[in-house]
Amino acid sequence: MSTTKSILKGFGKTYFTEAGLLRRNRVIEDLEAYTPMLMKSLLANKLIHNTYTESIVIDDKSVEIFKLNQFIEMFTYKEYWQDSYTKFENKIGLTAGGKFIDETADVVLDFPFKDTVLKAGMKKEDQKDADEPFLHETIAKAEIDQLLEPKIFVNATKYDQENLDGAPVDAFDDENLIIKGNNLIALRSLKSKFAGKIKSIFIDPPYNTGQGSFNYNDNFNHAAWLTFIKNRLDIAKELLTSDGSISMTIDYNELSYLLALGDSVFGRNNLQNIITVKRASASGAKVINPGVVNVSDYLVIYSNNKDEWKPNKVFAAKERDKRYNQFIQNVEAPYSEWEFTTLLDAFAKSKNMKKTELKKVLGDSYNRLLDQFAFEHADSIFQWVSLDDSQISQEARNMKYNSKNDPDNIYYMERTGYNDYYMKNGKTMLFMRERLIEVDGELAFGTAITDIWTDVLPNDLHNEGGVSFKKGKKPEKLIKRIIELTSNAGDLVLDFFAGSGTTGAVAHKIDRKWILIDQMEYINDVLKTRLIRTMAGINTAGISKDVNWRGGGSFIYAELMEKNQGYLKDVQHSETTKQLEGVVHRMVEGGADFDFRVDVEKVLQDPEYQAMSVDDKKQLMVKVIDKNQLYYAYSDMEDRDVQDLMSESDIAFNKSFYEERDM
Incomplete structure (x- = not known):
């Protein structure tokens, strides 16, 4: 302006x-x-x-x-270049055509600061005690363009089983990738290479409970969270394949807003599922307070194009079907010599007990041990079923009536492409083995998954991945189900709130390619360590046993090249006012990037600033450094001074990643 x-x-x-x-x-x-x-x-x-x-x-x-x-x-607008960042500053509401609902008929969701880019990063300290850092898409167009242009990668390192400690890499060939940096900026850096190529996105974003990263003042809580998510969903949609989808976990705090936001970005007709996921049991401290005990989260799935989205059939285990209660005592013998008893009699015989003693002696273990016996002997267990004459061939009908007339013998019919018939006295034998499928690495009776998932609670979540991440991990079993539902072997999976790396670990184990993004300092100790352990085949619990994981594969780790990080660290390490002033003057003279709303030289002359303690001055300087200008743009790489800060392998890696496009 x-x-x-x-x-x-x-x-x-x-x-x-x-x-x-x-x-x-x-x-x-x-x-x-x-x-x-x-x-x-x-x-x-x-x-x-x-x-x-x-x-x-x-x-x-x-x-x-x-x-x-x-x-x-x-x-x-209301003189917004002085006292407001956006025309949507005063309320959350439903609007159509830029006017609130009472002025028009067609409805979309608007909210405070919708038409802005939230400059906050993912770190809680980036937002603490800060005013709402928004850039308006009209007013600050130039700065937003600069903010979101592709960035330089540094410290590119490849990890595989021969290089568990990593080795510098100078080329990128669509390998698995971990990026350390602000996820919005990293997503924009992926666009030129991965637009339209990612099949499945999973994110577990901040839930905006008032206790985490978005603990803003109440007036702007929803606005900040919605803007933060919207900016990222906009670019996520561009990265998806036409038949791709995004899956997002959320709790009740922002579910309704996330749905309205998802409808606006992906289209309401692309909302595929809202799944209730049980994450805890009603026990412990949760049951102390009166009212309903909250034990669930929600999984929201949007397709990119509903006409092209083809989710896979995924099954969950269900209880053993007790209709399969007959037992062949000598199943290895020719069928004409088979001898029959009941499942319960066979189980009692295996335990050297009378059938009437089983429950009393085995107690609480009775059902578990009976199920175990049944699954171990599934080839011998069956049920008698009657066949509907209208549903079988003439040959099968003839055999059915022959067996009725000869009830002491078993009749057999081979059927190409179908289960064979074994008939006795007009009924056929339906074998338990033929009804079992593999669910989570074990044979089970299966049922198609519904929109209520109660079977993904982890038994040892704290051990999964071999890393500690308090209250932050999602169970590998949950992520496996989501990825198997929304992708196939060889497809590319993205998680830009990567956290402890569960998505990457699961994708790696079930033959998907993956990209993870996170900016937290724990990325090396937690996320990268977990993926190294996964690749190496070190015991990481989770789904490893279910999928018989033994290790393998590789990945590349790279960081967005920080621009003002040295200044930031110098400010933080200053112990006296004199040291701090020296750093600040170097920042001003060196052209450091500050928040565009702040005139640092005027701040330095302000009596209020001069009267502050050194700690307060440090806090203010950290606050006004433009955190989203900490990264060098790829276009900066034509500057010899920037190249001098990079290794030869990193320069080559960037040219390979961006396919040597014009800088």
């Missing part, structure tokens, strides 16, 4: 009052009239020209269009 105002001042008092206030209505009138001198002056400015013009082709000729409505929109 400052650029626009400086141009308008060139027209003397035409657009300003004697008191220096902007005559907004006059500006809007002249814009709508396309006043020649005004338009010429505005479009001569490079920033305005690049931001508000668009080239279109008409009759094979390129024509530039000035986006007048978008430009005028600035002047209809």
